[in-house]
Amino acid sequence: MKRITGIFAPVATPFTKDGEIDWGAYAENMAAYDRTRLSGLVSLGSNGEFTMLSFEEKVALVTATRKGLSDGKIVIAGTGCESLKETSALTKACADAGADAALVVTPNYYKKYMTDAALEKFFSMVADASPIPVMLYNMPGNSGVNIPSALTIRLSKHPNITGIKDSGGNIVQIAEVLAGVDESFSVFAGSGSFLMATTLLGGVGGTLALANVVPNLCVDLYAASVARDIDKARKLQLDLMALNAAVTAKFGIGGMKSAMEMVGYKGGMPRLPILPATDETKKAIRAILERLGVAVR
Numbered sequence: 001m002k003r004i005t006g007i008f009a010p011v012a013t014p015f016t017k018d019g020e021i022d023w024g025a026y027a028e029n030m031a032a033y034d035r036t037r038l039s040g041l042v043s044l045g046s047n048g049e050f051t052m053l054s055f056e057e058k059v060a061l062v063t064a065t066r067k068g069l070s071d072g073k074i075v076i077a078g079t080g081c082e083s084l085k086e087t088s089a090l091t092k093a094c095a096d097a098g099a100d101a102a103l104v105v106t107p108n109y110y111k112k113y114m115t116d117a118a119l120e121k122f123f124s125m126v127a128d129a130s131p132i133p134v135m136l137y138n139m140p141g142n143s144g145v146n147i148p149s150a151l152t153i154r155l156s157k158h159p160n161i162t163g164i165k166d167s168g169g170n171i172v173q174i175a176e177v178l179a180g181v182d183e184s185f186s187v188f189a190g191s192g193s194f195l196m197a198t199t200l201l202g203g204v205g206g207t208l209a210l211a212n213v214v215p216n217l218c219v220d221l222y223a224a225s226v227a228r229d230i231d232k233a234r235k236l237q238l239d240l241m242a243l244n245a246a247v248t249a250k251f252g253i254g255g256m257k258s259a260m261e262m263v264g265y266k267g268g269m270p271r272l273p274i275l276p277a278t279d280e281t282k283k284a285i286r287a288i289l290e291r292l293g294v295a296v297r
Contacts (some may be wrong), residue, residue: 001100001101001132001133001162003162003184003186003204004039004074004076004100004101004133004135004162004163004186004204004205004266005039005186005204005205006038006039006040006074006187006204006219006222007037007038007039007205007206007207007208007211007213007218007219007222008039008040008041008042008074008076008205008206008207008208009033009038009041009042009047009207009208009209009211009212009214009215010036010041010042010045010047010048010078010208010209010211011029011033011041011042011043011045011047011048011065011205011212012029012047012048012049012137012144012212012253012256012257012260012265012267012268013026013049013052013053013061013268013271014029014257014267014268014269015049015268015269015270016268016269017269019167019269019271019272021057021060021061021266022266023064024242025266025268026061026064026266027064027068028070028266029068029265029266030064030065030067030069031068032067032264032265033069033073034069034070034073034283036215036219036228037204037215037216037217037219038073038211038215038218038219039073039074040073040074040075040076040100041065041069041073041074041075042075042076042077042078042103042207043061043062043065043075043077043078043099044058044062044077044078044079044094044103044151045062045077045078045103045207045248046078046139046142046167046209046252047209047212047256048061048078049078049253049270049274050078050156052271052274055086055089055093058077058079058090058093058094059090059093059094059235061082062075062094062097062098062099062100063076063097065098065100066097066098066099068129074097074100074136075099075100075101076099076100076101076102076103076192076207077091077094077097077101077102077103078102078103078104078105078137079091079094079099079102079103079104080103080104080105080106080107080137081107082107082108082109083107084122084125084126085292087104087122087126088125088126088129088130090273091104091126091129091130091131091132091134092129092131092188094131094132095130095226099132099175100132100133101132101133101134101135101162102130102132102133102134102135103135103137103165103207104123104126104134104136104137104140105137105139105143106119106122106137106138106143106145106147106205107122107145107289108142108143108144109146111144112246113143114145115270116148116150116151118157118216119145119147119151120151120154123136123158123161124155124158124161127158127160128160129159130160133160133161133162133163133164134150134160134161134162135161135162135163135188136152136155136161136163136164136165137163137164137165137167138152138164138165138166138167138168138190139167139168139169139190140167140168140169141169141249146168146173147164148173149173149176149177149248150176150178150180152164152177152181152252153176153177153180154182155180156177156180156181156182156283160289162184162185162186163185163186163187163188163190163208164177164185164186165188165189165190166187166188166189166190166198167182167190167191167253168190169190169193169194171194171197171198172196174187174189174197174198174201175201178202178203179260183202183283186205187202187203187204187205188203188204188205188206189203189205189207189208189209190206190207190208190243191206191207191208191209191210191244191248192206192208192209192210192211192218192221193244193245193248195208195218195221195225195237196221196225196233196236196237199222199225199226200228200233201224205222206218206222208244208249209244209247209248209256210240210243210244210248210270212241212247212259212260212265213243213247213256213260213263213265214240214261214263214292214294216241217236218240219271221233221236221237221238221240224236227251229257239292240292241286242288242291242292243284243288243292245260246259246284246285246288247274247285249266251281251284252274253270253274254270254274254275254276254277254281255277255281257269257270257276257277257287258276258277258281258285259285261297262282262285262286262289262296262297263289263294263295263297264297
């Protein structure tokens with residue numbers, strides 16, 4: 001498989017009020033995202049509420065994602081679980097369902113045991129058994145476990161570990177990784193807030209919650225950064241900061257799903273215990289979208 005680059009949305013999983021997956025809404029989103037300039041989608045990412053899903057639901061979502069996108073769009077499946085056994089089983093099942101690559105987060109319940117040695121063995125064995133390329137997923141904000149730059153550099157030597165999505169926001173750590181890996185290793189920004197910086201340092205893409213709401217604006221920011229059109233990239237980056245914060249740290253998944261609904265996508269309900277956005281939150285998000293010049297419903 002050729003090197004994975006570009007902008008991906010970690011697509012939301014819309015649920016009904018009863019907590020079931022709304023398959024009709026999901027199919028509508030697939031058709032809509034397929035018409036964007038995104039390189040593809042991440043199914044079962046953090047914004048897809050992957051920890052709330054059963055094994056069977058996860059595989060079914062990857063199947064629906066692949067079915068709903070054209071052949072030119074890449075499907076990355078989030079297959080990280082707490083054990084090596086379950087991670088490997090899910091990775092193989094998602095590959096059979098049509099995933100082009102796997103995004104594997106750190107195990108994190110037993111945080112104090114997640115030493116560099118444990119993580120190196122875990123990721124290496126996942127990659128050994130995986131029929132598709134593996135991308136590391138560094139998400140210390142949620143997992144409480146950071147993949148240090150030195151460990152990422154060592155793991156990048158594995159022939160089936162082809163990249164990393166870094167959501168930590170530590171641009172120094174991202175720079176250290178880029179300084180130490182081969183150019184064939186794909187380094188992705190894990191948030192729209194540092195997409196420009198990551199790209200200018202040599203990153204080749206991003207998996208962004210923001211891309212669920214304004215996918216083509218995210219592609220524009222990435223393209224301007226790749227082209228070294230600094231003025232354009234800087235303006236886009238700064239313009240998108242408030243919306244990025246609203247759909248991530250400030251208002252979370254409930255806020256992101258509300259923003260999706262406002263711009264014409266199907267956010268649906270979160271699955272409990274995550275709560276939907278309040279009316280006050282919706283009002284704040286709507287104001288941000290309007291200031292950005294995005295048409296809202």
